[in-house]
Amino acid sequence: MSDARAADRAAAERLVDVSRETWARLDTLVTTLDRWQAKTNLVAPNTLDEIWTRHIADSAQLVALAPPEPARWVDIGSGGGFPGLVVAAILSGTTDIHLVESNGKKAAFLREASRAMGVSANIHAERAEAALAGLSADVVTARALAPLTALLGIAAPLLKTGAVGLFPKGREASAELTEAEKSWRFRASFHPSLTDEIARIVRVEAFEGPAG
Secondary structure (H helix, E strand, O other), X not given: OOHHHHHHHHHHHHHOOOOHHHHHHHHHHHHHHHHHHXXXXXXXXXXXXXXXXXXXXXXXXXXXXXXXXXXXXXXXXXXXXXXXXXXXXXXXXOOEEEEEXXXXXXXHHHHHHHHXXXXXXXXXXXXXXXXXXXXXXXXXXXXXXXXXXXXXXXXXXXXXXXXXXXXXXXXXXXXXXXXXXXXXXXXXXXXXXXXXXXXXXXXXXXXXXXXX
């Protein structure tokens, strides 16, 4: 492990309070991602030295914002496993995890990584519109997938049946929320990010559907 990567992992340990078993699962996730990254672009290459804070800790902080003991968690556009596989590592054995990823290579990575980590995750290698049909959840997440207006449209089948949405956003979070309120009726709150002082996590609940 490079000095930069080691320092970044130490920084993540200060931000995330999880068991040793969870850290071991997360180590396996990072090792698997490093191996796959050479042939499949799972995360931006310039973030690899900061993978523990930029991706692992950034994903892990969502668990504290979820309802307690969620029975089912659905992550849309899971890509390199963020936040879905990080959530699976933390909630292993207690929550039914569903990862939606339409890119075949990335879906194959998710399957291999979940097996290596020893966590149970349902991988949906299809578009969200098909994967979410008939599915319900307590929590739905999506990270770096689309603007909030579009995200709410994609996640609507889960949100309208009671799921809480957790959507990490950057400096444009407030503008995205204002725009989304023109199209949808819902209640939202902002939560500061532990890993980026200008970022916010948008927590969506009481989703009613299109604005009248």
